[in-house]
Amino acid sequence: MRILLIEDESKVSDFVARGLSDERYAVDTARDGKSGLEFSTTYQYDLIILDLMLPKISGADVLRQIRRKNTTVPVLVLTARDSIQDKVGIFEAGADDYLTKPFAFAELLVRVKALLRRGPVNRASTIRVDDLELDRLSQQVKRAAKRVELTSKEYSLLEYLMCNAGRVLSRTMIIEHVWDQSFDGITNIVDVYVRHLRTKIDEGHERKLIRTVRGVGYSISDGSET
Numbered sequence: 001m002r003i004l005l006i007e008d009e010s011k012v013s014d015f016v017a018r019g020l021s022d023e024r025y026a027v028d029t030a031r032d033g034k035s036g037l038e039f040s041t042t043y044q045y046d047l048i049i050l051d052l053m054l055p056k057i058s059g060a061d062v063l064r065q066i067r068r069k070n071t072t073v074p075v076l077v078l079t080a081r082d083s084i085q086d087k088v089g090i091f092e093a094g095a096d097d098y099l100t101k102p103f104a105f106a107e108l109l110v111r112v113k114a115l116l117r118r119g120p121v122n123r124a125s126t127i128r129v130d131d132l133e134l135d136r137l138s139q140q141v142k143r144a145a146k147r148v149e150l151t152s153k154e155y156s157l158l159e160y161l162m163c164n165a166g167r168v169l170s171r172t173m174i175i176e177h178v179w180d181q182s183f184d185g186i187t188n189i190v191d192v193y194v195r196h197l198r199t200k201i202d203e204g205h206e207r208k209l210i211r212t213v214r215g216v217g218y219s220i221s222d223g224s225e226t
């Protein structure tokens, strides 16, 4: 899951970004409304966290412009206590939820999870492909009812593949969703991680679920459609 955080206050931005990364989300941060808007149109996000008081372009204007182009991405607004009378306006502008500053990270996380669950793509808490099962609440993965231990990147990669089961995902799509914007490393990182996943998910099982589509990318499926 990839999240965009638009917040100019570095203290808040750092603490939210660090907390979300610890929870295995890929987080991009923007420090003003203009760059936030640019990020939101350049990359695909599963959620946007938006501060209202921002330099260059205000949060409310950013939100209106996001909604003009993208009606489905969930937006969580951060507001200062004195602007709470504006909350009707925030919802009218297209926010899905709001949080008043100062807030505890635990509360932010609950709202983030709730928004991601009800978001536009497959947000079911348990995703299954054949006998492979991924529980997004406990972040546990099982193959043939046996627990599979994954690192956090392996988990994120598998979650993205399973949310899009049956679709072929290019390496670029995978990098954009699973790694964050600071990533500019080796281009075969996806292949390396898919290899790790294969070892843990498919090795020792007769049915192989992870497929390579030569020249295109990867997909996960139970094979019934091919």
Ligand code: CA
Pocket: 007, 008, 009, 051, 052, 053, 054
């Ligand atoms: Ca601010």
